[in-house]
Amino acid sequence: MSEYIEKIISEVKAKNPSEPEFHQAVEEVLESLEIVLERHPEYRSAKILERMIEPERVITFRVPWVDDQGEVQVNRGYRIEMNSAIGPYKGGLRFHPSVTLGILKFLAFEQVFKNSLTTLPMGGGKGGSDFDPKGKSDNEVMRFCQSFMSELFRHIGPNTDVPAGDIGVGAREIGYLFGQYKRLRNEFTGVLTGKGLNWGGSLIRPEATGFGAVYFAQEMLKTRGTDFEGKTVAVSGFGNVAWGAVMKINELGGKVVTLSGPDGFIYDKDGISGEKIDYMLKLRASAQDIVEPYAKEFKVEFHPGKRPWGVKVDVAMPCATQNELDGNDAKELVKNGCMCVCEGANMPTTIEGYKVFDSSKILYAPGKAANAGGVATSGLEMTQNSMRLPWLRDEVDAKLQQIMKNIHDTCVQTAERFGKPEKYVVGANIAGFLKVADAMLDQGVV
Ligand code: NDP
Ligand code: 2IT
Numbered sequence: 001m002s003e004y005i006e007k008i009i010s011e012v013k014a015k016n017p018s019e020p021e022f023h024q025a026v027e028e029v030l031e032s033l034e035i036v037l038e039r040h041p042e043y044r045s046a047k048i049l050e051r052m053i054e055p056e057r058v059i060t061f062r063v064p065w066v067d068d069q070g071e072v073q074v075n076r077g078y079r080i081e082m083n084s085a086i087g088p089y090k091g092g093l094r095f096h097p098s099v100t101l102g103i104l105k106f107l108a109f110e111q112v113f114k115n116s117l118t119t120l121p122m123g124g125g126k127g128g129s130d131f132d133p134k135g136k137s138d139n140e141v142m143r144f145c146q147s148f149m150s151e152l153f154r155h156i157g158p159n160t161d162v163p164a165g166d167i168g169v170g171a172r173e174i175g176y177l178f179g180q181y182k183r184l185r186n187e188f189t190g191v192l193t194g195k196g197l198n199w200g201g202s203l204i205r206p207e208a209t210g211f212g213a214v215y216f217a218q219e220m221l222k223t224r225g226t227d228f229e230g231k232t233v234a235v236s237g238f239g240n241v242a243w244g245a246v247m248k249i250n251e252l253g254g255k256v257v258t259l260s261g262p263d264g265f266i267y268d269k270d271g272i273s274g275e276k277i278d279y280m281l282k283l284r285a286s287a288q289d290i291v292e293p294y295a296k297e298f299k300v301e302f303h304p305g306k307r308p309w310g311v312k313v314d315v316a317m318p319c320a321t322q323n324e325l326d327g328n329d330a331k332e333l334v335k336n337g338c339m340c341v342c343e344g345a346n347m348p349t350t351i352e353g354y355k356v357f358d359s360s361k362i363l364y365a366p367g368k369a370a371n372a373g374g375v376a377t378s379g380l381e382m383t384q385n386s387m388r389l390p391w392l393r394d395e396v397d398a399k400l401q402q403i404m405k406n407i408h409d410t411c412v413q414t415a416e417r418f419g420k421p422e423k424y425v426v427g428a429n430i431a432g433f434l435k436v437a438d439a440m441l442d443q444g445v446v
Pocket of ligand 1: 092096098165166167168169209237238239240241242260261262284288289290319320321322344345346371372374375
C-alpha cells in the first residue's frame with residue numbers, strides 16, 4: 001500500500017475512534033484505488049479522497065416515544081449525508097439495536113460507490129436508530145416512526161435526501177414515516193422510496209435487492225459458461241433481501257438449502273421453495289428474531305449458533321448483515337468447491353474473508369455492486385414519482401435486469417483495464433469512485 005493511502009487510513013482511524021466498521025469499509029476501498037491515484041495525480045491534488053471520507057453532514061437527534069405501558073422511551077436517531085456530487089443523498093434507514101454512528105458511516109460510505117454504479121443520479125446517505133423492533137406492537141412502531149420523522153423531516157426532501165428501508169425498516173415503517181412527513185410538510189412528494197403501491201410505490205421494489213443480486217450472480221456464472229440450473233445455493237438471513245433472492249434462484253432452476261438468523265441456521269436438503277418461501281414472510285413478521293421455527297415447521301435440521309458456510313454448495317449468497325462471513329468461513333467455502341460468492345448484504349465478508357477469496361479462483365462480488373438492485377429500483381421509483389406515472393411490473397423488472405448487467409460488465413471491464421481481471425472488488429471500487437471523483441472535480445472545492 002502506498003504511503004499516501006496508509007496515511008489517510010491511519011488518519012481515519014485516529015479521527016474516528018470506535019468506528020471499526022467505517023475503518024474497514026474505507027480500507028477496502030482505498031486499497032483498490034491506489035492504482036487510480038498513480039495514474040491520475042489530479043485526484044490527489046484536489047484532495048478527493050480526503051473529502052470523500054468526511055461526511056458532508058451528520059445529523060444525530062433524540063427520539064422520545066411512549067410505549068404501550070405509558071413509559072417514556074428514548075432512542076437515538078441519525079442521518080449521515082455522505083456525498084451529493086452526483087445527486088440527492090439516497091440510502092436506507094436501519095432500525096436495529098446494534099446501530100451506531102460507525103455502522104451508519106460505513107453504510108453511507110458504501111452507498112456512495114453503489115449509487116454511482118447504478119448509473120442513476122443519486123448521491124449517498126444512510127440513517128437509522130438503535131430502536132429494537134423485536135417484540136414491539138404495531139402502535140409502538142408507529143409512535144416511534146412518527147417521533148423519528150418529527151425531527152428528520154427538516155433535513156430531507158425529494159431533491160435533497162431520499163431515505164428508504166434497510167434492516168428493520170420495511171413497508172410498514174415507510175408508511176408511518178411517510179404519513180408523518182406529509183402531515184408536517186403538507187406536501188405529497190416522493191421523499192421516501194419503498195412506498196406502498198397505492199401511494200407512489202414501485203412494483204418490484206420489495207423484491208429488487210434479492211432479484212438484482214441473483215441477476216448479478218447469473219452474469220458471474222455466465223463468465224464461467226454456466227448458470228443457476230441445478231446449482232445448490234447457501235443463503236444467509238431470512239429478511240427482505242434473502243426472500244427476494246430465494247424466489248429468483250428457484251425461478252432460475254437453483255436449489256436454496258439454507259437460511260440463517262441470529263440464533264443459527266437451518267439446512268433443508270430438499271430446497272426452500274413454494275409455501276416454504278411464504279413462510280419466510282411469516283417468520284419475519286413475527287418479529288421474534290429467530291429462524292428455528294422453520295426447522296420445526298418443515299422438520300429439517302437446525303444448527304444453533306452456527307453459520308451456513310460449512311455446507312457444501314455451488315453458490316453462496318450472504319444476505320443477513322455485516323461481517324457474517326470470516327476468514328475460516330471463506331476457507332470452508334473454497335475447500336468445498338463453491339464457485340461463486342455474491343453479496344446481498346452490505347459488507348458481510350470480513351477483511352480476512354476477502355483476502356481468502358481474493359487469493360483463490362472463486363468468483364467474488366461485493367455488496368456495493370451485487371446488491372445495488374434495491375437502490376436502483378428506488379431510483380426508478382423516484383423517476384416514476386417525478387413523472388407521476390407508474391410503470392408496469394415487466395417494465396421495472398426489465399430495467400432492473402439491464403442495470404444489473406451494466407454494473408456487472410462495468411466491474412469486469414474496469415478490473416481488466418486496471419490490470420486485475422475477474423476481481424469484482426477492484427472493478428466496483430474504481431468504477432464507483434471515478435464518476436463521483438470527476439463530478440467533485442467539476443464542482444470545485446465544496
Ligand atoms: P431485514 O430486516 O429484512 O432482514 C435482516 C436479516 O438479517 C434478518 O434475518 C435479521 O435477523 C438478520 N440480522 C440483522 N442484524 C443481525 C445481526 N446483528 N446478527 C445476525 N443477524 C442479523 O433486512 P434486509 O433483508 O433489508 O437487509 C439485509 C442486508 O441487506 C443488510 O446488510 C442490508 O444493509 C442489506 N441491503 C438491504 C437492501 C434493501 O433494500 N432492503 C438493499 C441493499 C442491501 P434479525 O433482524 O431478526 O436480527
Ligand atoms: O443498502 C441499500 O442499498 C439499501 N438499503 C437500499 C437503499 C435505497 O435507498 O433503496
